[in-house]
Amino acid sequence: MAKDSIVTIYINEKEYKVKEGQTIMQAADSHGFKIPRLCYHPKLSIEGACRVCIVEVEGMKTYAASCACPVAEGMRIHTNTKELRRARRDIVELILDNHPKDCHTCERDGNCELQRLAYAMGIRHRHFEGERKHYEKDLSSESVIRDPDKCILCGRCVRICSEVQKVNALGYAHRGFKTVVMPAFNAPFSESVCSNCGQCINVCPTASFVEKNYTQELFEKLDNPDIIKIAQIAPSVRAAIGEAFGLPPGRAMHGELAASLRKLGFDYVFDTQFSADLTIMEEASEFLERLQGNGPLPMITSCSSAWMKYVEHFHPDFLPNISTCKSPMAMMGALTKTYFPGKIKKKPEEIFSVAIMCCTAKKYEAARPELMVDGIRSVDLVVTTREIAWMIKSAGIDLVNIKPQDFDAPLGISSGAGAIFGATGGVMEAAIRTAYELYTGETLLDIELASLRGFHGIKEAEIVIDGKPIRVAVAHGLGNAQELLAIAKKDPKRYHFIEVMGCPGGCIGGGGQPYATANSIPLDEECLAKRAEALYAIDREKTIRRSHDNPDIQRLYREYLGRPLGQLSHKLLHTHYGAKLPRGIIVGGGE
């Protein structure tokens, strides 16, 4: 059977030519239909469980799930009969009947796929209400709250956790009406193998998974006149926050964000892109050290917090390969508690350092004891893109129309290299721009490394530095990372440098990014590409595109740190991670 051969099908009595091997849903989608759906997700395996996408196929005794059923020559499909509408309606109502009636106070109100479906199906009455499930919420994790009451058992979280991230923290337990999605042994999330990546939040159609919300705490701190409130904003936040305000994806809003945060009450707004440049200085230097025989290769990046937790759980044998550099967030945090207080003549204790991140795992990272500087936390609080969007809305600030402002000095100026940190491949690209020059003393001219961009699971490239071929690889999503590690394990000499970002697409696809809008799906690749493009555009528009050219970075070394990998750098900007053994750990992530 040739895969690209064409078959004729009939949808609602009209003839269509479609590709053989497509599912009914795919075929219908390409011809202007949009069959209602719920458990289906294009990145995940076909579950066929919710039964919302059922259609009638002539000759079949029962309805077919259009997400699972392939088209066949001559197939006559009906997507919109009275009976079907009623069946779909009843199915969605059945889901609602076992779901809390707290839409108005729910975090996903207005952004909930179930709510949208119920609206679209015309459910205005309930017919079948009865016993509703009730379980305790799991509040143990620093990052993710699990609320089984809101779970509709679509299984997207289970699938993304096992198929895309290959962490397998979540699974179904028990059965029938009592089925619950939970970690092994119903252990608290914090004791499970969870990497805190938050992708379960991204794909959940309801509010069964949400981030641990710190907005109220932050408001309280912002109201406190006795402390200095400092914000840092991760690259990817600016590329996505517009979506939470109804803008199409791809509009970079750093200026608007800086202005809004000041209105919100922050005293200083710094840019994590600055500390990304700093990371590159340290990381590129570290890499060159290792390349000269001081330390194991391949060196693996350490910026992504979910990735670090994952390595500690599943691949402790690779810990020596992990760069000792802290993440940009942690580097910035350290500076806000050391370098910067000195500049403004304040004590570290008077500083409240907030990180606005696209990531839920950063909440966990910020609480790591490894990142304390002189006994105090370097980052006091992490809020996600979503949380800061609520705060801005709640405070009555017009992010969309506000006059953009610049970040504050001395930690606000960044190179283009710092911007692209948010997309998969970006750290590697930025590192190469600098490493090349540090090693050869020559400026790398062709700085856009196309082979490291885009959403291939594993990307490889070879760069010749001073006649020496340097082989690098990039993976995004923990599942791909695991595959890449397997390759590196089998062939230890294959790579010199590996970049890993824990989320699909990199930080732009982080677990703290705005929920998909009504016409989109979570982790839609087009949307991710537009976010990435926003970052690449920032890079293109900058005159300074290499981290080492950032004048404030140069000043920081000159005035304070000394040199990369120097003594103070080591104290403030580097750390070591250790193996962890949460419950039910397996070797190498189970593959």
Added chain:
Amino acid sequence: MKNPLEIIKVKRAEAINRILGRGYFSTKRVYVGMATCEIAAGSADVMEIFQTAIKNGLVDVYLSQKGCAGRCNLEPTVEVIEEGKIPVKYGLVDAGRAHEIIERHLKKGEVIEEWVIQ
């Protein structure tokens, strides 16, 4: 070389020889139902009684277990088969009945009519 059909014929002949070697040609053959349902109804005890009787000198009897024929409400069942006679099927055989079947039927040849499944 022999084909499978020829092999199976040899195997069957061997099997029958082995069965005969176990005393199949005794005058009376006794089959005790030993499926889960029969055992639940108490057939294991019944089997033991027959085994003990043979150990204690009951001769000319071939004893075997069998599966369930499906006569649920009359289990445990026991068959006594004699060549040339209609096989006798006993139902609801408990320890008492087993002893009587040994004494009266196996030793004296009397069919205990009221326990026979018709």
Added chain:
Amino acid sequence: MKTKQDEKMNLLEEYMQEMKKQPYAESQLIGILHKAQELYGYLPEDVMEAIAYGMNIPAARIWGVASFYHYFNLEPVGKYTLSLCLGTACYVKGAGKILDRMREYLNVDVGQTTEDRLFTLQEARCLGACGLAPVLMVNDRIYGKLTPDSTIELLDKLKKDAK
């Protein structure tokens, strides 16, 4: 000196080593859980963790499988496991009433174990002894043609035997 627990774990490890040699080793999970339950009487969480580690199967999946199948006990069971058949034949002949009486007498619900760790009450699907309906399986032994009263008598007797 080896403790009893170690011995059980060694046996389980041995079994897993054997299973790991099979093609599609992961597919042996249910068999391994059967083995573990045979050794421990139920599936302790640390044993499931050991299986996760030994077979390289995610613990969440093992937990999912163990909690899906009703045959697996996730908690220790009593000295006597009482499986009351609720198959149709038994139900028609009054197993429901027996169940109510047993619940009341033992003061536990289905799936639970009495405080004195003597009895675990369970429901069974057809045990295949319909001719004796209603039937109760106590560990491996089947008792048939029960009434609510005779069931309670039986439980009394078991209680006495245990002492």
Added chain:
Amino acid sequence: MGDSVTTNQPIEKRPRKQVEYNIILCSGPSCLHNKSSELYTEIVKQLEAFNCQSKVEIILSGCLGMCARGPIMVINPGYILYGDVGVNDVHDIIKGHIVDKTPFSQKVIHEDHLFNRFYRVFGDVKFFGKQMRIALRNCGIIDPEKIDDYLSVRGYEALAKVLTDYSPAEVIHQIQDSGLRGRGGAGFPTGLKWKLTADAEGEVKYVICNADEGDPGAFMDRSAIEGDPHSIIEGMLIGGYAVGAKKGFLYIRAEYPLAIKRLEKALTAAREQNFLGDNILGSNYSFDIEIRLGAGAFVCGEETALIQSIEGERGMPRPRPPYPSVRGLFDKPTLTNNVETWANIPVIILDGAKWFSTIGTKSSKGTKVFAVAGNVENTGLVEVPMGTTLREIIFDICGGIPGNRKFKALQTGGPSGGCLTEDSLDTQVDYESLAKAGSFMGSGGMIVMDDTTCMVNVARYFLEFTQNESCGKCTPCREGTKRMLEILTRITDGRGEVKDIEKLERLGAMISKASLCGLGRSAPNPVLSTLSKFRNEYEDHILHKKCTTGSCQAMLTYSINDQCIGCGACIRVCPVNAIKGIKRNPHTIDSELCIKCGECMKVCKFRAIDRV
């Protein structure tokens, strides 16, 4: 206690005739057509003429499976078969066989079918008379733990024949020609299933025996495995040869320890004799079987859920397509049949597809095993030719309803099936007729219910079962059956609402069409079928808060009539002190307090307690 079967009472009510011979006269449809009834009269006449009527019992049997040679009569002991018996032959046969003790050789036929052995032992038992034992041919006559016993009844000869004489395609042809259909319930043509698997692309293929018998009240498969494990193994071997598989899996419930033990023993014995393993019986065919245990999940009887379970996963069905015949176990083409289907295979090979296809109806060939339980005189396993009527099964074979009660309904197909009423009793057992009558063949559970059974309660029972066994994957089954059960519970508790019937029908229709797997799709059947046939009972419960059978306790009220002499016995037993009254004056029951336990009714010697 427990073992309460100890009585010295005769086990049957009829007095037994002590005879030396019995004559079994086939009264299958084809023999009847050939005037076997006239033979009966002639036999009686001849027996009287030779004055040996006291030595002989005449038994009318169902089809004896030799229709081409009918009318057939058999004389026991010895199970001598006489074929093409005309009225004129009766004299010679009786004289020869019974008077002169020499069988009348001209009419003796030597047609040997595998199941004849069963009737040599059980031919005179009325219960088995109208049955035909094909799948269960060896159950109850051989020692299941001895491969020698199986070999002695032509065991593994079908395998040898296949390996000697047939190509895989020819085996599939045989199965197709036989008309055998899946005995697990849905009745998919077995030969076609084999062909689809054989035609599927792929080097590695698997064969599965589904022995996850789960219907509450059905134990045919357990009996077949415990009574004759080798037949199933032989069936699988033939299936594996036909589709090109080298490996088989036998998926069996862990709740069947004895069956598992016997299977293990049988597999070991079969390996020793090279029926399993490499180069079986000197051929190029290699095959082995592995036992996999279930762990208490009814849904694993569903083909794709079973495959998931063998793979070590939660038994949650997969969407199809892809069909398992193309992509099944470990993503390889996989052939799954149930125990009874496999047990039929050796018979078809040895007795011939043509012969097999003469048994049964036009669309359903062969026999079907049922586990008959409930309010019926003789409970047990019944294997009848397709086309036998339900009435014959319930009344002729199983002896009708005990206690002079009235037949009310027959439930077939277990939790997936439906109820049939009196007017459907002449329905023939076959896939289409049962479906047309509003039920389902199912795997073979058959529950007979008398007029004391409340149909709403029965529907509730089955739904509770499926609800409990729902895997939880798809919405309609997980949530929908839960709501249906809640509605039914409220109806039987006397809290039913007028719109409940409509809601049940609406949910039922949706669940049947929208669920992911067969379990969900068939889950509403018991409700929908009782709704269509016993709607008035539902209405009684809902509108009049009344359960006419008295089964639904919540709806009963107890009261004391004027027969009461005021003895006080009821006051003493009432556990909740709901009965009040002065000695020697009529008592009363406070219906608010009454918990309807019925204890008062039991102790009252004066029939003074009414229950409505």
